[in-house]
Structures are given as structure tokens and as C-alpha cells.
Amino acid sequence: MERIVSKQNTKIKELKKLNTNKGRKKKQQYLLESWHLVQEAINNLPQEQIITIFTTDDQYLKHGSELKNFEVILISEEIAAEIADTSTTQGIFAVCKIFDTSLEKNEYQGAWLLLDDVQDPGNIGTMVRTADAAGFTGVVFGEGTSSQYNSKVLRSMQGSQFHIKLVKEKIENVINQLKTNEVPVYGTELNPEAINYEMVKPADNFALIMGNEGNGMDKKLLSETTENLYIPIKGHAESLNVAVAAAVIMFRIKK
Template identity: 45%
Template sequence: MEHIQSTKNARVKEWKKLFSKKGRDKSDLYIIEGFHLVEEALKNQAVKEIMIEEDRELPDDLIIENIRINTITSEVSKTISETETTQGIFAVCHKKQLEIDISSHPRLLLLDRVQDPGNIGTMIRTAEAAGMDAVILGEGSGDLYNSKVIRSAQGSHFHIHVESGNLHEWIDKLKAANLPVFGTALENGVSYEAVDPVKSFALIVGNEGSGISQEILEKTDKNLYIPIYGKSESLNVAIAAGILLYYLRK
């Protein structure tokens, strides 16, 4: 166990590099914060090392064999925290992805240029709760390992396959496996209630401002919309995804 007191310590500088996508991509590591996320990461054997404030204690039921533990001062804790009120515990994690077999009747959520990290994390969490098998972040979408994405997902990324990928290639692969691919569009679509729930499917949702690109919409089997009964012009993309995911699954 090492006690780190200075914010200028070399290890602190290495941890701070994980705040950037460049640093995360270069190291294949990312940083998480809070007791719940650290516990989930430990359960899924993703943790490289733990950092905890000197006046905090690790829960007795955590399995931390062969994991480096660093105690840190509150000053160091504030330096590596991205929340207003830190719980004083952090972990450096390895990027690990669960595998998915699309021949085994999967359900997938595809994101086309969704950029808000809170929306991305919420959709990962919702997809996992709805029993989906994978979330695919298309080009132009936010970074999966952004700290706000991780916090919003609340550990769900440890339980569901999530990756960044080319949506065109994924759609071709899904259609070759005879999976229905649903898009979302206010124009030239049908109400989601006009389709029947299915055992396996892929749902695509799009950018917060411009929706799904026309090139993607032209490759879907059917495009769906959710009726708006009030005066709002549209629904938040994460809310819309939740409604559709729960409706479509059989």
C-alpha cells in the first residue's frame, strides 16, 4: 500500500491523463469514482488499482486480492474527482468488453452520433435493464469511457456488451442474420404501436438535434415514431429509447 500526499506525484499525473480520451485510448485504462462503481468493477475483475482517501475504509466484503491499494489525501482526492461531492474512492480499470453472438437471437441498441454523455450512459443503463445484449456507439457518438457516461450508466457497462463501431457494417451484419432493424424518425415512419414486439431486433436512435442520418434510415426495415400528445416537439432520446426498447421486446 502506498500513501500519496502530493498532487504533483507522478502517479497522480498518470491518473489525470485518464480524464482525456487520448489518455484512455493510449493506455486502454479509464478511471471510475464512487463505492458502487468500484464494487461493480471489482465483481467483474476490471480493476487495476484503487485509490481511497486516508480517512475512508474499504467495505469488508470487497474482494481486493492482488489489487494495488493507494491511500490519498483529500487534496489528491479533489484533484482526481470530477464530482462536486466526492465519496473519496476511485479505481483505475482495464477496458474490457463482453462478447456477443448475433446468431443467438440478440437484442441490440445502436446509437447514431448521440453526443451527450448523460444520454449515452442512461441508454446503456436502460438497455441493460431492458434485457438488451449490446449497445453499439456509432461514429460521431460520445466516448464510452467518458466519466459522465460511466456515472450515468451506473455500472451497467460491466453487464452488457458495449462498443464503438461502424453502424453501416453492423446493420449489414444484422440484416444478414435476419434480424429486424428499426430506425426512429418523425417523418415517413409509423407509430411504434403499429409493429408487433419481437424476440430479437436492433433499434437505432439518433443525434439529439438532427436524429438518424438519412443514409442509416435508408438501410432500416422500418422507421418508428412515438406520438407526441402535448406541445413538446420531441422526446429526449434516452426517454424515447427506453419506451421503444421495453415495447419492442417480446
């Protein structure tokens, strides 16, 4: 089993590049950090999608029996800290292949969450986890939305990315295909012309679009939806956080 003890090792230098968008695009790989996410990947991804696991001796002693089918490289605590994108690290990482996918025509069924220019990793992760919890089929990462392979997004999703389908696609293209398949598409906006989300009958097949944290949904997309929904504000707050609003609506309209 290979052991790396130098921060100047070529593999370590290449590994650190996966913490950048440019590095991930060039290699078509991404980096998972923490035993929880590595274990989720092992349990849910095809084996060939997990390229290499880098681990400290301590983590290997704890989890080595679950890593026997993968290439494992041992690293020091110092190198683990060098690789990590967090201030404290557990000392275990997995390099995985990137497979950006689009939806096939026969997949436009089920409950879908569509993210239009949502940029905060915490919000994205919370919405993916909520979609998972609410029984959604998948989440579409539209234009302007932070990448599902961003390290902060990966941590925030907490493994839910392995339980539902994540797709990178233009929201407009998805709306057109959904409407062709007679699947209702709900937008979200603070507008008197929108309808109260509580008026929507719970269903299994629909799409819900959540927009940018500061600007909301793109106005063009709002004009292309089946209906646009709002959540009545009963107190004095002007609006809800996008992830909170998504959770409220998802659990209400998913059958």
C-alpha cells in the same frame, strides 16, 4: 501498502490524464469514481481488468475487506479532490483496462440498441441503463457517439455497463450483419412514412437505432433499416428527448 501524500507524485499526474480522451487512448485505461462503480467493477469484471484502486483512509476502512485481491494505494482527501472529475468525491477510484470490442458473427442475436452520433453523456447513460432494465443484450456505440469511457458517461450509466455488452462499431457494418442474420433493424424518425412504434410486434431479436439529439438519425442509415418508427405526439411538444423516446420504444417492442 503504498501511501501517496503529494499532488506532484508521478502516479497522481498520470491518473489525472485518464480524465481526458487523449490520456485514456494513450494508456488504454479508464478511471472509475465512487464506491458504487468500483464495487460494480469488482463484482462484474475479470480481476485482471482492474489495475489499481486508489482510496482515502475513510473509504478503505469502510470497504477494505472487498479490496484485498487488488493493488490498493492510499491517498489523502486533498489528492482525491485533485483526481476527481466531480465537485464532491467519495474518495475511491479504480483504474481499469480498456477493451474496445466488436461483435462476432454469432453474437448478432438478441435485442440491441444502436447509438448513431448521440453526444450527450446523460442521454447515453440513461439509454444504457434503460436497455439494461428492459432486458437488452447490448448497446453499440456508433461513430460520433461519445465514448463509453468518458467520465460523465461512466457516471450516468450507473453500473449498467457491467450488466450488458457495450460495443464500439460502425452502425452501417452492424446493420449489414444483422440483416444477413435476418434480424430486423428499426430506425427512428419524425416522418409520415414511418410507422407507429405500437404497430411493432414485441420480439426477442431486433435492433433499434437512436440518432443525434438535434439532427436525428443519419439519412443513409434510415434508408437501410427494416422499418422506421415514430412515436405519436398527442400534445403540443414538437418532439421527445432521445433518451425518453428510446425508453418508450424499448419497453414496448422488447418481448
